Amino acid sequence: MVVSKNIDLEETLINHIQRLNLTKICVSLSGGLDSIVLLHILHQIAREQIYLRAIHFNHNLTDDSHSWAQFCKKICDQLKVNLDTYSLKINLHEQNSNFPCRIVNLILTFKFLIILRSNCEF
Numbered sequence: 001m002v003v004s005k006n007i008d009l010e011e012t013l014i015n016h017i018q019r020l021n022l023t024k025i026c027v028s029l030s031g032g033l034d035s036i037v038l039l040h041i042l043h044q045i046a047r048e049q050i051y052l053r054a055i056h057f058n059h060n061l062t063d064d065s066h067s068w069a070q071f072c073k074k075i076c077d078q079l080k081v082n083l084d085t086y087s088l089k090i091n092l093h094e095q096n097s098n099f100p101c102r103i104v105n106l107i108l109t110f111k112f113l114i115i116l117r118s119n120c121e122f
Contacts, residue, residue: 029072
């Protein structure tokens, strides 16, 4: 038997933000549904109390990757959210060819976020 629980994402985020006393939030924005919804909800929550910005990694792995970066910029411009875009050059021949591009994207994005976080201030 599957039990489903209705979770209010906005309420959950507000509780975590308050508990952690966050004043700055950076959203990793892929352009996909999940990150766009998260950005919109955080934008509603943030108002003037929280500095909200977004970051987009263009992995340049597909022909339409540039259009995803443009889409993210358009959304951030509409919301008046600062966006940092990083264009990464990845040689897939050096990666394990058994990994789908999506997994390579995630691994490299997390590696880059760790490097970025350790080398600069928010």
